Amino acid sequence: MKRIALLGMPNTGKSTLFNRMTGGAARVGNWPGITVELLAGKILLGGDMVEIVDLPGIYDLHGFSDDEQVVRHFLHDNVPDIALIVLNATQIERQLSMLLQLKQLNLNMVVLLNMADEARKYGITIDTARMSEALGIPIFLLSAKYGTGYGEAMQAVTRALRYTTPGLAENLRDQLKQDGQIEVEMARVLQHSVQVPARLPDNLTNQLDHLMLHPWLGLPIFFGIMYLLFQAIFFFGQPLQTGVNGLFGWLREAAIAPLLASLPAVLQGLLLDGIYNGVATVAAFVPLIVLFFLFMAIVEDTGYLSRAAFLMDALMARMGLDGRSFVMLLMGFGCNVPALMGTRVMRSRPLRLLSMLVIPFSLCSARLQVFVFFTAALFSPKSAALVLFSLYLFSFASAILTALLFKRYFPNTEPFILELPPYRFPTLRQMVLRGWHEIYHFVHRATKFIVAGVVLVWLLTHLPPSAAPASAGTWAGVIGAWLHPLFAPIGITPELTIALIFGFVAKEIVIGSLAVIYGLGGQALGGALAQQLDWVQAYSFMLFTLIYTPCLSTIATLRSESKNTGFMLFAIAWSLVLAWLVSLAFYQSARTLGY
Numbered sequence: 311m312k313r314i315a316l317l318g319m320p321n322t323g324k325s326t327l328f329n330r331m332t333g334g335a336a337r338v339g340n341w342p343g344i345t346v347e348l349l350a351g352k353i354l355l356g357g358d359m360v361e362i363v364d365l366p367g368i369y370d371l372h373g374f375s376d377d378e379q380v381v382r383h384f385l386h387d388n389v390p391d392i393a394l395i396v397l398n399a400t401q402i403e404r405q406l407s408m409l410l411q412l413k414q415l416n417l418n419m420v421v422l423l424n425m426a427d428e429a430r431k432y433g434i435t436i437d438t439a440r441m442s443e444a445l446g447i448p449i450f451l452l453s454a455k456y457g458t459g460y461g462e463a464m465q466a467v468t469r470a471l472r473y474t475t476p477g478l479a480e481n482l483r484d485q486l487k488q489d490g491q492i493e494v495e496m497a498r499v500l501q502h503s504v505q506v507p508a509r510l511p512d513n514l515t516n517q518l519d520h521l522m523l524h525p526w527l528g529l530p531i532f533f534g535i536m537y538l539l540f541q542a543i544f545f546f547g548q549p550l551q552t553g554v555n556g557l558f559g560w561l562r563e564a565a566i567a568p569l570l571a572s573l574p575a576v577l578q579g580l581l582l583d584g585i586y587n588g589v590a591t592v593a594a595f596v597p598l599i600v601l602f603f604l605f606m607a608i609v610e611d612t613g614y615l616s617r618a619a620f621l622m623d624a625l626m627a628r629m630g631l632d633g634r635s636f637v638m639l640l641m642g643f644g645c646n647v648p649a650l651m652g653t654r655v656m657r658s659r660p661l662r663l664l665s666m667l668v669i670p671f672s673l674c675s676a677r678l679q680v681f682v683f684f685t686a687a688l689f690s691p692k693s694a695a696l697v698l699f700s701l702y703l704f705s706f707a708s709a710i711l712t713a714l715l716f717k718r719y720f721p722n723t724e725p726f727i728l729e730l731p732p733y734r735f736p737t738l739r740q741m742v743l744r745g746w747h748e749i750y751h752f753v754h755r756a757t758k759f760i761v762a763g764v765v766l767v768w769l770l771t772h773l774p775p776s777a778a779p780a781s782a783g784t785w786a787g788v789i790g791a792w793l794h795p796l797f798a799p800i801g802i803t804p805e806l807t808i809a810l811i812f813g814f815v816a817k818e819i820v821i822g823s824l825a826v827i828y829g830l831g832g833q834a835l836g837g838a839l840a841q842q843l844d845w846v847q848a849y850s851f852m853l854f855t856l857i858y859t860p861c862l863s864t865i866a867t868l869r870s871e872s873k874n875t876g877f878m879l880f881a882i883a884w885s886l887v888l889a890w891l892v893s894l895a896f897y898q899s900a901r902t903l904g905y
Contacts, residue, residue, distance in 0.1 A: 420463070428732065456737065551686070857889035
């Protein structure tokens with residue numbers, strides 16, 4: 311099978327092009343360094359099945375960062391049939407150096423000057439015919455976002471597949487020319503093929519940045535935007551959630567229960583009260599999760615998160631971190647795993663380790679499901695948004711406290727450099743792909759973790775057979791009673807304790823396990839929890855769920871990225887201790903105040 315490698319600097323739109331080519335759902339964000347793993351997809355091109363590989367964005371082939379080493383090793387060990395070089399046409403004067411470095415490797419190349427629509431707005435004109443003649447490489451203008459020029463570019467790629475790339479030198483760095491030679495060639499090519507206005511026109515980006523990057527107003531605006539985002543999620547999402555909940559309830563009574571009526575009572579209980587109730591309860595929150603990621607996609611793809619990183623850099627520096635660490639914390643809102651992998655863009659190992667220590671405190675989408683359920687069950691819609699927003703603040707506070715406590719053990723001297731891209735609004739296609747990706751991610755995890763988790767919970771709450779289901783005599787009851795002295799001071803009941811144990815594997819299991827423990831699903835489960843718990847217990851439980859170890863996938867990533875088992879064990883132990891202390895402080899303080 312032939313292979314095409316996507317190469318270029320960060321923030322050139324490689325992942326957007328990857329999605330357009332493959333119809334896949336690579337994570338697309340408008341800040342530098344977001345692609346940190348080798349994403350691949352297969353397409354039919356010119357009668358051949360071709361593998362497309364999206365490599366990490368890098369600034370220089372000479373560098374020693376993890377991303378730069380990944381790219382060099384890939385090119386050496388997996389020489390692509392075509393190197394598809396993606397450059398940002400609005401920054402052609404800076405990006406051409408990367409192209410000239412890659413040209414020296416004698417790769418079979420096609421160059422795409424992406425964001426041609428923005429270059430046109432800025433008055434930048436590029437004569438691709440002259441540039442192509444000067445460099446001896448096919449070059450095309452393109453907008454991966456809107457698809458302009460895409461057809462012509464793919465025709466050129468199909469033609470280029472007829473040719474092969476020779477093997478590369480053993481040491482790619484030794485093959486590269488000196489920077490001075492690169493600069494001379496850059497000047498020659500730019501002089502004859504690129505025209506840039508003496509002064510780029512004032513635009514909306516500059517006008518917005520006067521407000522968004524204001525030294526006093528910038529951070530309040532950021533947190534205000536996040537709060538409004540949560541309000542919008544509950545406003546639009548709760549009717550959808552109620553509808554999905556009703557649909558699953560109707561489906562159970564009208565179709566699933568009659569279909570299973572002939573089965574033995576034990577098997578009926580496992581399938582209905584175990585698997586169906588557990589999965590259906592979690593699935594009912596998919597609309598809210600999808601809405602969250604659609605709104606976050608807008609915030610991310612507009613380029614606003616880069617501004618947030620810039621605003622937070624001064625504060626993060628006091629904690630031994632930098633603006634990139636803040637960006638990774640925000641990435642962790644989706645999933646902690648890619649956020650941990652995103653630390654590869656940091657060249658300083660102490661900075662990477664400290665960032666990896668704080669990232670798991672990000673309120674990921676799996677934990678969001680738990681909080682949405684509890685806030686909807688025990689709080690009014692107006693209060694629910696405020697409670698959820700407060701949990702995000704606790705998420706940041708936990709990360710800040712951890713960084714302050716441990717920064718002296720991870721000293722960082724690496725300077726912070728961040729490119730601020732222009733503001734962009736994502737297309738409907740990008741947002742739909744993002745929503746579909748989250749649905750797929752949920753279903754994929756449901757088949758792996760949630761079903762297995764709820765089955766195991768059902769067994770623990772129904773064995774031994776002599777004990778009444780979900781009673782103190784079951785195995786789950788014994789475990790809950792054994793751990794009760796540890797969790798009673800923070801207001802967590804034995805039933806919630808069992809859910810926390812399974813949440814160690816994956817937070818998606820927490821709500822499903824509660825559905826099995828109580829033998830209820832959807833709104834009925836919410837009502838049962840509202841009767842058993844008060845808001846202080848519920849909030850204490852959510853605080854513990856927020857701070858303690860996210861999931862086994864995060865633990866495995868901590869180990870693989872740090873390459874240090876001791877660091878992984880320390881991160882687990884610290885999160886458990888901090889979760890218990892924070893929940894204890896909140897619960898005992900609230901009770902002392904009479905709540």
